[in-house]
Amino acid sequence: MTVIAVDRDSAALTLTIVSEFGAPVERVWQVWADPRQLERWWGPPNYPATVVDHDLTNGGRVTYYxxxxxxxxxxxxxxxxxxxxxxxxxxxxGCGPPNEDLPATTAEVRLVETPAKTTMTIITRFASIADMEQLLGIGKGEGTRLAVGQIDAILAITTAS
Amino acid sequence: MSGLARLYPMSTTAVQKHVAVLEDAGLVHLTRHGREQLVKTEIDTIAKAQALLAEFELLWRGRLDRIGDVLANRLGGDRS
Known part of the structure; x- marks a missing residue:
């Protein structure tokens, strides 16, 4: 796996990450489509995910803890x-019980197959800073927040590029 | 606002549109001062958004690393 591009747009509260995998597109799709595979990567090692509902159809729901x-x-x-x-x-x-009233964070995943590899673009559009803070609570688990120094380091890397 | 527009190769109207987008995002704050409209940058909001986006970037880098591990494991997906 190689991350080939990252864009952090603070005006649009949008994060775009482009990565490459040395596998066919059908194989990469399975990490999203198979709940047992999704469980192996969605949560950090100290907060493993268990997928409860997994309905990848238009309007369908995935729930997990x-x-x-x-x-x-x-x-x-x-x-x-x-x-x-x-x-x-x-x-x-989102996290907690689904709420239809609040604007939600959206994630868009696009897979493109090129010879011998698959490019995956993930675009996450956040509704608000409060939404980002709430999602980070579940995304990383409590007590696993990054040290400020780590954030500064990654900000410095992208600023320099 | 008009002073700001002079700094960029675009019309005052175009600059106003850009500023309106930034205001919606909470990145600038507009105040009226006589006939002038002042644009103040919300540095704290921008810095906070950048820091949070950086946290999500690291979260996703972790997930992408783990996807790489799942793909490298030929038994991936068979684990119950």
Whole structure:
């Protein structure tokens, strides 16, 4: 796996990450389409994910929880906006019980096969800074927040490029 | 606003549109001062957005590394 491009747009609250995998597009699609494979990478090692519902159809839902070191459970969900196997997936995501009233964060996944590898572009559009903070709570688990120095380091890398 | 427009090779109207987008995003704050409209940058908001985006970038880099591991494991997906 190689990350080939990152764009952090603070005006649009949008993060774009382009990565490459040495596998056919159908194989890369499986890490999203197979809930058992999704569980192996969605949560960090100390907060493994358990997928409860996994309906990758338009309007379908994925629900999951992540279990922390003390046994605490952090619940999260996706609502599928569109799906086109094995090329694209777009969904809203949030944590806690699904709330239809609030603007949600959306994630768009695009897979493109080139000879011998697959390019995966993930575009995450956040509704608000508050939404980002809430999602980070479940995305990383409590107590696994990054040290400020690490953030500064990664900001410095991108600024220099 | 008009002073700002002079700094860029675009019309005042175009600059106003850009500023409106930045204001919606909470990145600038507009105040009226007599006939002039002042544009103040919300540095804290920009810095906070950048820091949060950096956190999500690291979160995704972790996930992408793990996807690489899943793909490298030929038994990937068979684990129950």
């Amino acid at each position: 992540m279990t922390g070191p003390d046994g605490e459970k952090l619940h999260g969900w996706w609502r599928i906006i569109s799906v086109d196997p094995p090329r694209s997936l777009e969904f809203e995501e």
